[in-house]
């Protein structure tokens with residue numbers, strides 16, 4: 001019976017090792033959503049938020065094709081406002097004026113690296129948003 005302590009100890013170690021994945025899952029809380037400040041002064045995006053969350057990349061590519069292939073630069077948004085189809089000028093320059101706190105924060109979170117900025121300029125961040133142009 002002198003080995004009893006060792007046996008119980010070994011049993012405890014094995015038990016912890018076997019259930020380790022479950023403990024880890026309990027200990028690690030679900031990842032926090034990124035904090036994405038909305039543009040000051042603007043009340044709505046060019047399309048509903050749900051659409052933009054899922055399909056902003058599709059809209060941007062449509063904008064690009066309209067500008068580059070058709071020479072059309074204005075877009076009537078879902079609220080009837082006329083905006084200039086411009087990635088740097090409208091999306092960043094006029095609205096989400098700090099790309100690092102909006103686009104980059106979510107893309108870093110999601111592990112996405114759009115290559116648009118190889119060509120398109122990122123306007124310097126300003127603190128006060130100018131509204132949709």
Ligand code: HEC
Pocket residue numbers: 060061063064067068085086087088089114115116117118119120
């Ligand atoms: C190889 C360089 C290059 C890359 C990479 C690139 N673009 Fe462009 N893009 C251009 C050029 C050149 C124009 C035409 C600019 C003009 O006529 O005003 C343009 C125009 C646009 C326009 C319309 C005009 C404007 O000022 O925004 C949009 C929108 C656009 N691109 C989106 C994108 C997106 C989104 C990506 C990434 C997925 C991207 N582009 C990647 C070169 C590039």
Ligand code: HEC
Pocket residue numbers: 036053056057060091092096102103104106107110112113114115116
């Ligand atoms: C709420 C999160 C979120 C925000 C904010 C966000 N994006 Fe994205 N974006 C994504 C995700 C997720 C993807 C990848 C989707 C996929 O691969 O299906 C993506 C993909 C893209 C793509 C396509 C990249 C490619 O290589 O095809 C472009 C372009 C893009 N985002 C531009 C922007 C711009 C510009 C902004 C800021 C004005 C922005 N996004 C803000 C989540 C976000």
